[in-house]
Amino acid sequence: MSDVVFWSLAACAAIGALTAVLTRDVMRLALGLGLVLLATAGFFALFGFGFLALAEVFVYAGGVLVLVLFAIMLVHRAEPGMPSLSSSHSSLVFGACLGLFAFLVSYLRPLATSLSPSSGGGVDALGTVLLGEMLLPFELAGLLLLAALVAVVSVMGGDRR
Amino acid sequence: MSALIVSVGLFCTGLYAVLTRRDLIAILVGVEIMMAGALLLLVMVGASAANGASVHAVGLLILILAASEAAVGLALLVAAARRLSTTRVDEMTEVKG
Numbered sequence: 001m002s003d004v005v006f007w008s009l010a011a012c013a014a015i016g017a018l019t020a021v022l023t024r025d026v027m028r029l030a031l032g033l034g035l036v037l038l039a040t041a042g043f044f045a046l047f048g049f050g051f052l053a054l055a056e057v058f059v060y061a062g063g064v065l066v067l068v069l070f071a072i073m074l075v076h077r078a079e080p081g082m083p084s085l086s087s088s089h090s091s092l093v094f095g096a097c098l099g100l101f102a103f104l105v106s107y108l109r110p111l112a113t114s115l116s117p118s119s120g121g122g123v124d125a126l127g128t129v130l131l132g133e134m135l136l137p138f139e140l141a142g143l144l145l146l147a148a149l150v151a152v153v154s155v156m157g158g159d160r161r
Numbered sequence: 162m163s164a165l166i167v168s169v170g171l172f173c174t175g176l177y178a179v180l181t182r183r184d185l186i187a188i189l190v191g192v193e194i195m196m197a198g199a200l201l202l203l204v205m206v207g208a209s210a211a212n213g214a215s216v217h218a219v220g221l222l223i224l225i226l227a228a229s230e231a232a233v234g235l236a237l238l239v240a241a242a243r244r245l246s247t248t249r250v251d252e253m254t255e256v257k258g
Contacts (some may be wrong), residue, residue, distance in 0.1 A: 005188065006163065006164075010163070010167045013167060013171055014167075014170070014174075016202075017170075017171055017174040017175065017178075017194055020174075020175075020178055020187070020190050020191065020194060021174055021177055021178045021181075021182075021191075026184075026186065026187075029186070029187055029190055031191075032190075033190045033194065034192060034220050036171065036194055036197055037193075037197060038195075040171075040197045040200070043164075043167075043201055043204070043219075044201075044204055047204060047205060047208040048208060048213065049208070049213075049216075049217055049220065051206055051217065051221075052204065052217055052220045052221060052224070055221060055224055056224065059192075059224055059225075059228050060197075060224075060227075060228070061186065063228065064193070064214070064217070064227075064231045064232075065230055067232060067235050068186070068189075068190070068231075068235065069233045070235075071186060071238055071239055072186060074188070074239050074242070074253075075185075075186070075238065075239055075242035075243075075248055076248070085182070085183075085187055086183045086249070087181045087182045087183055087187070088181055088183060089181050089185075090181065093177060093180045093181055094166055094177065097173045097174075097176055097177045097180070100173055100176065101173040103167055103170050104169045104172070104173075105165060106167060108165055108202070108253070109162070109165065109176050112162050112164060112165035112205075112206070114201065122214070125213070125214035126214050126217045126218055126221070127219075128214065129212075129214040129215055129217070129218045130218050130221070133215075134215070134219075134222075136217050137218075137222055138218075138222070141222050141225045141226070144225065144226065144229050145225060145229055147229075148164075148229035148233050149232075151233050151236070152232055152233060152236040155233075155236045155237055155240045156236050156239065156240060159174045160189065
């Protein structure tokens with residue numbers, strides 16, 4: 001059962017990623033990204049990281065994907081009937097990516113020997129870790145979010161000066 | 162092994178999109194797919210770790226990092242499109258501020 005779910009999620013992720021690489025329609029690009037993100041959240045849930053799966057759905061599928069759709073609506077003015085996205089597929093880049101894939105799989109193979117679903121610690125253990133041994137990274141993440149907010153306001157309001 | 166292939170495959174597909182796409186928004190989507198692949202690899206490897214809560218916390222922090230990157234990247238995309246009237250990277254030839 002677990003294998004069936006795993007390979008179904010892998011197929012969803014592969015379809016979404018290939019759509020994002022190959023499509024010429026900008027809305028299908030966003031839908032491909034959404035499929036990849038939802039499949040990723042499914043993997044997290046399958047491996048026992050329920051809270052992370054929920055955060056992925058809320059932050060990515062609910063936040064970043066909507067931001068991408070807003071950006072598409074703000075900037076894309078494609079002529080009707082014309083393909084709006086172009087790409088320059090080259091066999092050299094494809095070969096380089098394939099080589100990197102083979103290298104990474106062979107290099108990281110020792111890490112993949114004992115993959116198995118776990119409990120992920122639960123939300124109470126996550127809170128204890130976040131406010132205990134990982135308090136500094138947690139606070140720095142908050143600072144990063146504030147810096148990103150200021151940067152976005154600065155970049156978007158820059159035209160008014 | 163299969164989990165490793167899926168996550169590295171996602172990462173390399175995203176990299177291919179970054180290197181071959183000519184539109185800024187498609188390049189950003191490629192970066193997001195790369196991030197998703199890397200995060201997936203971390204979580205899948207960490208699933209077998211003794212302290213699952215630490216892996217959970219690190220995954221959450223990386224998620225925050227990736228969300229910040231996406232927000233700033235999309236703001237830069239909209240600002241560049243307004244200023245240059247294009248989102249194609251091969252038409253962005255000026256670096257003057």
